[in-house]
Amino acid sequence: MFAIFIVTCVVAYLGYRLHSLTLSGALLTVVTGTVIGLSFGWFGLYLLGVFFSTSSLASKYRSRDKQGVDDIVEKTGARDAIQVLANGGVGILCALGFLYTKDYVFLYMYIVSIAAATSDTWGSEFGVLSSHRPRFMFTFKRVEPGTSGAVSTFGTMMSIVGAFVIVLSSVLFIEVDLPLFLMLWAIGLSGSIIDTLLGATVQRKFRCDVCDKLTEKKIHHQVPTIYVSGSRLLGNDAVNFLSVLGATVICFFIFR
Numbered sequence: 001m002f003a004i005f006i007v008t009c010v011v012a013y014l015g016y017r018l019h020s021l022t023l024s025g026a027l028l029t030v031v032t033g034t035v036i037g038l039s040f041g042w043f044g045l046y047l048l049g050v051f052f053s054t055s056s057l058a059s060k061y062r063s064r065d066k067q068g069v070d071d072i073v074e075k076t077g078a079r080d081a082i083q084v085l086a087n088g089g090v091g092i093l094c095a096l097g098f099l100y101t102k103d104y105v106f107l108y109m110y111i112v113s114i115a116a117a118t119s120d121t122w123g124s125e126f127g128v129l130s131s132h133r134p135r136f137m138f139t140f141k142r143v144e145p146g147t148s149g150a151v152s153t154f155g156t157m158m159s160i161v162g163a164f165v166i167v168l169s170s171v172l173f174i175e176v177d178l179p180l181f182l183m184l185w186a187i188g189l190s191g192s193i194i195d196t197l198l199g200a201t202v203q204r205k206f207r208c209d210v211c212d213k214l215t216e217k218k219i220h221h222q223v224p225t226i227y228v229s230g231s232r233l234l235g236n237d238a239v240n241f242l243s244v245l246g247a248t249v250i251c252f253f254i255f256r
């Protein structure tokens with residue numbers, strides 16, 4: 001227990017020093033890591049580590065080529081506490097469920113929650129580097145890279161690989177046969193599909209009066225942006241949380 005806490009602190013500190021986490025993000029990482037480690041042991045921490053390290057690397061990968069995207073997405077750079085909760089909050093709930101019931105369904109749900117978060121993060125971090133502009137989910141019109149609810153072939157491919165990597169990483173430590181493997185992979189992937197659907201429909205979008213760009217930011221070019229569509233309550237973090245939660249709930253009903 002104490003060792004798990006220390007390792008989590010070291011990882012959070014490194015994340016902070018490497019500018020992958022803000023101070024609040026690092027503190028929430030300690031809470032998330034400790035609860036997950038307490039319930040799922042080193043396996044839980046290891047899987048969280050695979051998500052955290054690959055996603056941080058994906059964010060930093062060709063970051064200079066992503067500067068146009070910084071104009072559109074709500075938050076860029078180091079992840080804050082809300083972003084850590086958006087991706088890891090459902091993992092905490094699964095950990096608490098397993099801690100009190102010892103039911104394996106909560107372990108599978110945890111794997112799915114991390115696979116969904118990874119799938120979604122890889123999809124967006126790599127997808128924006130696609131050589132073609134993405135197409136919006138329902139209209140199939142080409143839009144600016146980084147637009148929520150839009151997909152590219154490369155981004156979709158990386159979402160599939162992201163979910164695969166998490167389930168594959170689990171196989172090394174827990175017993176997973178082929179049907180279960182395929183199930184967890186598919187349900188994890190469903191998280192990024194839900195994310196795209198919500199991003200295309202209910203996620204809030206604004207328009208900048210100065211440059212006329214669609215953006216998730218409330219302030220653009222130092223002026224408040226104009227509300228265009230979506231629910232004002234649902235920003236990128238809420239949509240992330242709901243999509244990870246959605247995939248995990250699907251997992252619960254399939255394995256119950």
Ligand SMILES: [Zn+2]
Pocket residue numbers: 208209210211212213220221
């Ligand atoms: Zn602007």
